[in-house]
Amino acid sequence: MTAFDPGIHALRRERFMEQLGAAAAVIPAAALTTHHADCEWPFRQDSDFFYLTGFDEPDAVALLLPHRPEGERFVLFVQPKDPAAEVWTGFRWGTEGALERYGADLAHPLDQLQEKLSGYLNGAEAIAFRIGRHPAVEPLVLAAWGRQLDMYARSGEAAFGLVAPTPILHRLRLRKDPHELARLRDACRISAEAHELAREMTRPGMRESEVQAAIESHFRASGARGPAYGSIVAGGDNACVLHYTANTAPLQDGDLLLIDAGCSVEDYYNGDITRTFPVNGRFSAEQRELYSLVLAAQESAIEMVRPGGTAENVHNTALRTLVEGLVDLGLLVGDPDGLIERGDYRHLYMHRTGHWLGLDVHDVGAYRLGERPAELETGFVLTVEPGLYISDRLAVPEGQPEIDDRWKGIGIRIEDDVAVTDQGHEVLTHIAQKSLAAMES
Known part of the structure; x- marks a missing residue:
């Protein structure tokens, strides 16, 4: 409070x-x-x-x-x-x-x-x-x-x-003052603690709703108003539904669990974190390959968060890493530049890499100023959240390989909240672990 x-x-x-x-x-x-x-x-x-x-x-x-x-x-x-x-x-x-x-x-x-x-x-x-x-x-x-x-x-x-x-008003709100950054740190800390709690408690046979209840209980017990948005607790193939909020399915041995959840503190500042980890504590070979790729894409994108950079460059950096990795894995074929230009990756990665964060989860502020992308400035806060969603819900583009069953049902997103600082950036959600080793601990 x-x-x-x-x-x-x-x-x-x-x-x-x-x-x-x-x-x-x-x-x-x-x-x-x-x-x-x-x-x-x-x-x-x-x-x-x-x-x-x-x-x-x-x-x-x-x-x-x-x-x-x-x-x-x-x-x-x-x-x-x-x-x-x-x-x-x-x-x-x-x-x-x-x-x-x-x-x-x-x-x-x-x-x-x-x-x-x-x-x-x-x-x-x-x-x-x-x-x-x-x-x-x-x-x-x-x-x-x-x-x-x-x-x-x-x-x-x-x-x-x-x-x-x-x-x-929205130009003013886009640049967070020291008080706002302090409140965002509080929201991110509470949110990150809840993610750590969720990973520690998750076991095969639990229901998604049990994990959701533990996360949201931690929010309230820590002084937050509650969830900043409808918590996503998505096991297995449910993680390939971007805004899945039913949270009713049992968690299966061998599946991944994707949790996208953050709290809203008393004065409405929000956390927004996504973590994905194996329900049984061990990645399969395919899960490990894709998780490593998404993590590399996220880390490379976070490095682009600095004064004078742009949210568009953050997205493009993550996207190129993902597309090049998908080509290496055989889930895409062709030249990465052409694949990106044609959008032939969008059946596997269909959203942008982030958004502004503040009083609103999808906070106000322009991403473009006419023909040019808006430059990042000290005090801006954005999410960085690449992902991959391997399912047969969307048609495979012409010329791209059909998806082998061994990949299907794997949905992964890794999301952090990042503030632009004079020196570069600050990851506000660093308490929530994301390394391969941590996800299997």
Whole structure:
């Protein structure tokens, strides 16, 4: 558990408003979502809203107003204190808490948003709001903007553009500050510990669900909120289904177990780790060959993580290692350059090698800037996760060899979370072992 620090969010708001110019931003919180009947999913705050405010209650709206005077630039609309409601659904900070704990300049009950929004937006040159994501708030924003446009002939003031806040906000979120890196290290440590626990306990005859239960129990016992995403615990051929989450099958002697699982800590930063190991503690010859290849691809790709590098280069490095190795094993035939250009490897490796990581598991930020890939910078965090999935689910490309049965049902992925540093990189998930020897220990 980490102590709440309102200064961190205040600094983020300051940076955000500096880049907004004279635009006014409307940033809604997440709403509760129905699971079934009158039961709701556990609440998960909108990441953009949380990044700027730290406020962790549903049905709130933040206004960031750089065009207003000091003392009026951060406004929160929140659910008011209501003892009767809190008996049923829990504590609320209310408007007083929004001011005293969360540093709002002004705070109002949420039901006053429609009445007050136009006044706060007056004088802004544009309105920054993400269309299509917040159905309860969007009509209020559009109506307030419409009233400004209707009154322009008399007032001479109106916001003449509706712009997305996300390009600015997501550039800020892509570069992690020291606090964020510390929280990501916590998430990665807890996640890695769970993977070590899982490998130690796994035996033939157990069910995937037993391993999942142990992993997720460790998350909660260590102070995390729980899984960052649906845990994948996939034995044997199930590992060839990339997003397998049934986790119900028995673990067979002679199969591999692929576990893709990570936790989300209290303030939503995430770990995302994949490890693959033999259920009985010993690789078969084919499993060993493929595991060694995936590990070599991952290690070569991690070496490409450095300032000035690119996520595309990380992927291309892993891909070339995999394709060259598959040619050596006879699972592909031909020149590696041609195989890569034609995509003739995609029945064996069908995903990219990684993604940004942060408040979201698949975190925000551009991978390309027009025609060129975005360069890695200090503070960026990404996963590096090559894999191979040998099955007959996808057709073998014309000219490529049919897959011998001895290879089928082997699915392997190795994934680490890697931060870009001034000196190169830091593997945040290093506690989770991955060497051949460790996987057989």
